[in-house]
Amino acid sequence: AQSVTQLDSQVPVFEEAPVELRCNYSSSVSVYLFWYVQYPNQGLQLLLKYLSGSTLVKGINGFEAEFNKSQTSFHLRKPSVHISDTAEYFCAVSLLQGGSEKLVFGKGTKLTVNP
């Protein structure tokens, strides 16, 4: 069964500092990985996705993530955060099973950027 673990429930950081949000997954088949961001009282917005090819994926708002198959990780990084990056971030893996496809999400990491 596929699952996603986000190791940190909350990450506080100062403005302009670098940040890494950790995500590990378990899967017995090929994986497709996603990071979504959720601002307060809003829906989820896709930041980036890994389907195949280069293991370093660049997304919107200056975020990037690296797929590491040997460590089963897909950590999200940004070299310099802004106050506006304060939000909750969800890592997800796409599960294909019996002709159905769905996303399996981690529990989320709340990023708080302080001035």
Added chain:
Amino acid sequence: NAGVMQNPRHLVRRRGQEARLRCSPMKGHSHVYWYRQLPEEGLKFMVYLQKENIIDESGMPKERFSAEFPKEGPSILRIQQVVRGDSAAYFCASSTPAGWQETQYFGPGTRLLVL
């Protein structure tokens, strides 16, 4: 190109009433997914529908919950005889029929509160 639309954005019901949540997918999208987000939790898959077909309802509670996606009109998630435990944010996502691993685009959600 409008995004995924959900209404109402907020819904208050008393125990025992019915809740109807509506989702209009993005233009050109014929796949709809419903997810539920409980407080302090990630999103959990409920059901995957294509026009007039339920593809996967493995995440739906066995009783009181139903979903449809008619040929015309929005997808509806219906919860009968609501209980306090149904209080959550319900998100709809849509994707194109292009195939496996297509990106799911999320709506703003409906926040259901059961009194």
